Amino acid sequence: MSKPYLLSSQYLQPEYPLFIYLPGMDGTGELLRSQTQELENYFDVRRLAIPLNDKSNWHTLTHQVLKLIYSELGYNSPRSVYLCGESFGGCLAQRMAIQAPHLFDKIILINPASSFNLHPWLNWASQLMNWLPDYCFEIGAQALLPFLAALDRIAYSDRQELLNTMCSIPPETILWRISLLREFHLEERKLNRLTHPVLLIAGAEDKLLPSVQEAQRLARILPKGKISVLPSSGHTCLLEKGINLYKIMQESNFLEAN
Numbered sequence: 539m540s541k542p543y544l545l546s547s548q549y550l551q552p553e554y555p556l557f558i559y560l561p562g563m564d565g566t567g568e569l570l571r572s573q574t575q576e577l578e579n580y581f582d583v584r585r586l587a588i589p590l591n592d593k594s595n596w597h598t599l600t601h602q603v604l605k606l607i608y609s610e611l612g613y614n615s616p617r618s619v620y621l622c623g624e625s626f627g628g629c630l631a632q633r634m635a636i637q638a639p640h641l642f643d644k645i646i647l648i649n650p651a652s653s654f655n656l657h658p659w660l661n662w663a664s665q666l667m668n669w670l671p672d673y674c675f676e677i678g679a680q681a682l683l684p685f686l687a688a689l690d691r692i693a694y695s696d697r698q699e700l701l702n703t704m705c706s707i708p709p710e711t712i713l714w715r716i717s718l719l720r721e722f723h724l725e726e727r728k729l730n731r732l733t734h735p736v737l738l739i740a741g742a743e744d745k746l747l748p749s750v751q752e753a754q755r756l757a758r759i760l761p762k763g764k765i766s767v768l769p770s771s772g773h774t775c776l777l778e779k780g781i782n783l784y785k786i787m788q789e790s791n792f793l794e795a796n
Contacts, residue, residue, distance in 0.1 A: 540589035542599065544606050547578055555618040555643075555794065557581035558607060560627030560634075562651075562774070563715050564703045565590070572696060573776055576784045580793075581620065584610060586627070590711045596718060600633045607641060618794060622646040622783075624776065625747075626715060629722045636728050644792065645732075646783075648739045649773050653752035654719040688743055688772035696777045729759045736763045737792045741771035749773070766790050 544558075545567050557577060561567045567585030577583050586603060594602065611617060621642045623631025628650025635645055689697060738753035738760075750767055757763035766786055768775050775781050787793055 540591055542586055542588045542592065542594075542602050542606065544584040544610065545587050546582075546584050547574065551578070551582040552617070554580060554582040555620055556607075556610060557583045557620045557622065559583065559585045560603070560621070560623040560630050561586060561588070562625035562627055563712070564707060565592075565626075565711075565715070566703060569700065569703065569774065569777060573783045576782060580784065582617075590706075590708055592711075593714055596630075596633055596722065599630060600637055603630065604634055604638050604641070611641075618643040620644050620646065622648065623650065624648040625651045625773065626719065628652060629719065632724055632729065635732055635734065636724065639732060639734070642734060643794075645734050645736045646739065646787070646792075647736065647753075647756065649741055649744055649747060649749040649775065650738075650752060650756070651719050651747060652722060652724070652756070653747055653749070655722055688741075688770065688775075688778060691770065691772070691778040691780070692774075693779060700774060700777060726759050729756070730761065733761055735792060736760045737787065737790055738763055738765045739775070739786060740765065740767050741773060741775045742767050742769045743771055744773045744775075746773040764790060764792070 559567060559570050561569065565588035567587045570585055574583055586606075588599075592599075607619065611619070619642050621631050621635065621644070623629070623646070625648070628647040629652050631645060631647060632650070632652060635642055692700070736756070738756055740749040740753040742750055744750070753765045753767070757765050766789075768781065768786075771778055771781060776783060
C-alpha cells in the first residue's frame with residue numbers, strides 16, 4: 539500500500555513560513571491549484587496527497603502526515619507552520635493539532651467535515667452507499683456536483699477538473715473515507731486546550747455540510763477561534779472565482795507581522 543506524501547512547487551522557499559494543505563475527500567491536493575500562485579508569494583506551500591489505495595485509520599494517517607512535516611522541517615527548525623485543512627482534511631488537521639500542538643503556529647479549517655457524524659441523516663445516507671453497485675458512483679459524482687460546488691461561481695475548466703477528480707476515485711476509496719468521517723470524534727476538552735489562533739472559513743451556501751453551524755460550534759470550543767463566513771460560497775469554495783485564501787487570511791488579521 540502506498541503512503542501519503544507531500545507535493546511541492548518547482549521552487550522551494552525555506553525562508554518562508556511552511557504552509558501545509560490537507561485536501562478534501564479527493565485526497566489529491568490538486569484542487570488547491572487556483573490558490574497556490576498567490577500563496578507562494580508568502581509561503582513555502584506543501585499539499586498532501588493521499589494515495590487511492592490508502593486504507594489507513596485516523597491514528598495511522600495522523601502519524602504518517604506528522605512524520606512528513608517533521609521531515610520537511612528538519613531538526614529544531616525555527617520556521618512557522620500554518621496548517622490548513624479543507625473538508626475531510628479539516629478533520630485530519632484537528633487530530634494533528636491535538637497530537638502535536640507544538641508543531642503548528644496557526645490553523646485554518648475550511649468547511650471542515652467534523653460535523654458529519656453530528657447529523658444522523660448524513661450518517662444514515664452514507665451507509666446506504668455500501669449497497670450501491672460501482673457504476674452508480676460515477677452517476678452519483680455528477681449528481682453530487684451541485685451540492686459540492688456553487689457552479690455559477692466556478693470556471694468551466696475548474697468545474698470539469700472537479701468532476702474528473704471525483705470520477706477518478708474508486709468506490710472502495712470513497713466508502714473507506716466516508717467510514718472515517720462516520721467514526722470521527724474528538725473530545726471537546728482536547729480541542730479546548732488548543733491555544734493556537736484558528737481561522738474557521740465557512741461557505742454560507744454549502745449544500746453538502748452545515749459548515750456555518752460547524753464553524754460556530756468550533757469557535758465556541760477553541761479559545762482563539764475566529765470565523766470568516768463566505769456569504770455566496772459552496773463547499774468547494776477555494777475553486778470559486780473571486781475567492782482568494784491569502785486575502786481572507788489577511789482581512790482576518792491572521793498573518794504574521796513582517
